[in-house]
Amino acid sequence: MLSPPRRPRPLSTEAPARAAERRVYRSLTSTMDEAARLVREGERGPLWLLALEQTSARGRQGRPWAMPPGNFAATLIDAPEGGPMEKAQRSFVASLALRDALAEVAPQAHLSLKWPNDVLLSEGKVAGILLENFGPALAIGIGVNLAAAPGQGDLPEGAVRPVSLLQETGVAVSPEAFLDRLAPAYARWDARLVAEGFPSIRDAWLAAAARLGQEIRARTPKGETRGRFDGIDARGSLMLTTPAGPVTLPAADVYF
Template sequence: MSRNPDWPEGVARHVLASVDSTLTEAARRAPHLAGPAWILAHEQTAARGRRGRAWSMPKGNFAATLVMRPTERPEQVALRSFVAALALDDAFAAASGRPQSFALKWPNDVLLNGGKVAGILLESAGQGGAVSHLAIGIGINLVAAPGADQVEPGALRPVSLLSETGAMVTPEEFLDLLAPAYAAREAQFRTYGFEPIRTAWLARAARLGERIVARTTSESHEGTFETVDAAGNLVLNTAQGRRAIPAAEVFF
């Protein structure tokens, strides 16, 4: 447990020098959980991002996974990507004192001065329509950002918290901000459902009301980013009409 007085009650805190991936470690620990647990690693030897991509992790950057055993239906469980994004936004504001510098990019990135500073990856396991465990993996460029050659063409430039704001924060210090922020947003989600989370997320959304491109594995949609609906889908107003997109890569 953390000695931080603000650390959420009943949430475990594991800090590891090195691990293959905090998401993989979360899956290993999940069957034995007494309650939610944060797993932070100072080094990952096999980190991964969305769609199985490698995730670059220079020394001093943040890699942690929150693992829990939720009770809701899978489609509700998946909405925690928005809960996590808001908690990250809260923690960044506390760490930097610059809340206006951050924005949230659908479905699961945090932007700082228009560049990508953090990413979220959800992984879950279960059967028969139930989720046995959920792991929320979070990677943050605290002190260093990968080079442009390490991201796909058209992707946003990676930035670091240090280079953009001058805030020098260690991974453990950031976890002590993020864990209470997540606990507060989680309590809101459990008590009031997705609607207040959706409203708060949209208030921080990048490029809301502007033209964006959403690419799925099979097609590309261009249109005005209208909203995120009650199921977490991206809603675009396109030349072919209004479209709700459940999963895609977004390009500006």
């Protein structure tokens, strides 16, 4: 195990398409931590940060995020226009970009998108997305199980099992090579959001949505709601039809 440097220095820097800089690090506590540090120093992006090792990665709500060797961990720093709603819509942009990048390296893969921020491969979780606002900038954290799936531990009932790209498809790809696909895919979908608005992104996301029209469970701090997954609204909120009528949830954990 490599110890993260106190002030990490990138191993390499290059400029992918759309003028988004890229920095690759040998080891970080997390790419989100590095993004927060850079934003404090004035960075506004667009800038991709890729770590080959993370020692203290986290997912939604501060949950630990395991990163076996060979997996993908990156954060995009950007400063898109608009308020909190427009920034939150970048989660759907990232989902679509991940789907495209995975389909490019593994055309035979069966991929779907799970609300609010997961990508499924053969109905197992292969990738997750985390958005955090750092004042003037937005950080979009992305983790992908390229080489290995973390241990399942004590998964809640109905939780999606973790899988890896290599395990499910036999395709081996390095984190750097995967970023070669992901960065331009994200730039394309982000440009579409800016040019056409969220309805275009919403339609594309729904076309790949997992369990659309089926019963799911949505859990919030206030309790659990069961209902038919009817899609997402104009803000990106989850839409359910329950025995008590329609329900819209801006945030929740979804279980199948």
